[in-house]
Amino acid sequence: MFKNTPSSYGLVAIILHWLMALTIFGLFGLGLYMVELTYYDSWYKGSLDLHKSIGITLVAVFLFRILWRALSTHPKPLGESKGMNQLAHTAHIVMYIILAVIVVAGYLISTADGRPIEVFTLFNVSALDFTFDDQADIAGKVHYYGACTLIGFVILHVLGALKHHFIDKDKTLVRMIKPLKDD
């Protein structure tokens, strides 16, 4: 039920997957929206604080997910083409890497001059004891283009899942929605 089996994802992996999917979409939308707000919008400050707070929370969930994945059985891919399975696997790994780059870059923007990141006004995440020239600007570009790239991969990922469901008519998508009984 909670753990993965050779044919099915467990509840933990499923919840982590969808929680992070929703959070990443939310952060992407919020990020694009907040930079367009003008100085006198009442949410000009709040949107940024929220984006950072959710972002740091996402990092915690992300780390737990990597750990959980490392300790879990991987359900066997259902696709018949080995090449496509390998491609899908590579795309998953690349998405993890891009997400890591995005959150590190986001952290480096906000901590570029040693200021901490306040998370939901509950606690602070300190800045590292090093900086580099134009840190906020460079990290800002990496953060933005990284996010766009990630969403590009997500679209491919979604198209792949829909192909499995509607064209291949296998359970790739279904088993990411609910744990399957071993048959």
Next chain:
Amino acid sequence: MKKLLLSTVLSAVTMLSPTAVDAADYVIDTKGAHAFVNFKIKHLGYSWLHGRFNTFDGTFSYDAKNPDASKIMVNIDTTSLDSNHAERDKHLRGKDFLNVDKFSTATFKSTSIKFSDEDSGNVTGDFTLHGVTKTITFEIDKVGEGKDPWGGYRVGFEGETSLKLADYGIDYNLGPASTHVDIGLFIEGIRQ
């Protein structure tokens, strides 16, 4: 060899000849950081936000005996903006404000300088910011002049002017109290 010797002697003589007739040339002492390009703008109308441009260079000529012949030019690296808050600096360098990817320098070049008395006068010149060039006039004051303790000769000036951001194509709404930015130039020149 003879020619080389001759030209060396000649240039040495030229260098030794008195320069009192011409205004002396000064280089703004950015190397020793005895010069500042500061700015300030009202925040919401409730307080002042201060910042500066850390990287710039410039030269001027000045002679107390003929001050109206003075000239000055300053180049400011707009990417070096520093308001002591990296996230804000990033925003100010971005497209909403200075767009430094496209307009990485701001320049000022004087066209006329008129002193009203020994220590103060008006500088008129072309100021380019955000790709827009405007003729501006602002008051300057001489702070002091004389020998430094290390064998050189220095003179310092200060001047400040208020710029309307919209005049330079910067139209991000910072509120009705924050339409203008005050730019201050505080320079010490080392005579060459």
